[in-house]
Amino acid sequence: MVRNADVPELLERFMEESEESRRWVTVREIREHFSLDISASSAISGFLQRNYSGTYMSFPYRVERIERVLIDARPHPQTIKKYLIAKRPGTMRKRLPRAEPDQIPEIHVQIFTDHDAVEHFDRVLRIKYAQENMQE
Numbered sequence: 324m325v326r327n328a329d330v331p332e333l334l335e336r337f338m339e340e341s342e343e344s345r346r347w348v349t350v351r352e353i354r355e356h357f358s359l360d361i362s363a364s365s366a367i368s369g370f371l372q373r374n375y376s377g378t379y380m381s382f383p384y385r386v387e388r389i390e391r392v393l394i395d396a397r398p399h400p401q402t403i404k405k406y407l408i409a410k411r412p413g414t415m416r417k418r419l420p421r422a423e424p425d426q427i428p429e430i431h432v433q434i435f436t437d438h439d440a441v442e443h444f445d446r447v448l449r450i451k452y453a454q455e456n457m458q459e
Contacts, residue, residue, distance in 0.1 A: 327366050330367055372389075384408050387407045387409050389405070
């Protein structure tokens with residue numbers, strides 16, 4: 324099953340593997356390309372619709388158009404959507420400059436584990452509980 328957070332990466336891989344900067348796609352093509360089951364359809368189509376609405380401005384591809392297509396399938400005709408996906412002009416992944424080992428300041432920070440966090444949270448709750456009981 325595909326999580327909604329995985330769809331942008333899948334779509335980006337799909338477009339890069341097709342080696343086209345602009346093309347029409349359907350949800351079914353994307354699903355078949357990655358061998359996904361039909362339950363992934365809603366996550367993929369939802370992302371494409373939100374991308375068309377302008378929600379994902381940092382995503383390197385955008386949906387320029389959505390068209391409904393009537394497919395003469397038996398026993399009943401179906402309507403599906405085609406999405407025109409195009410690479411955004413001038414989009415490049417921002418790469419952060421790498422710090423050289425001699426430029427990294429020495430930081431002495433204690434590393435906390437999950438166990439430490441639970442102990443801290445328990446301590447905070449005990450203090451809060453004690454304060455509430457004092458006020459009563």
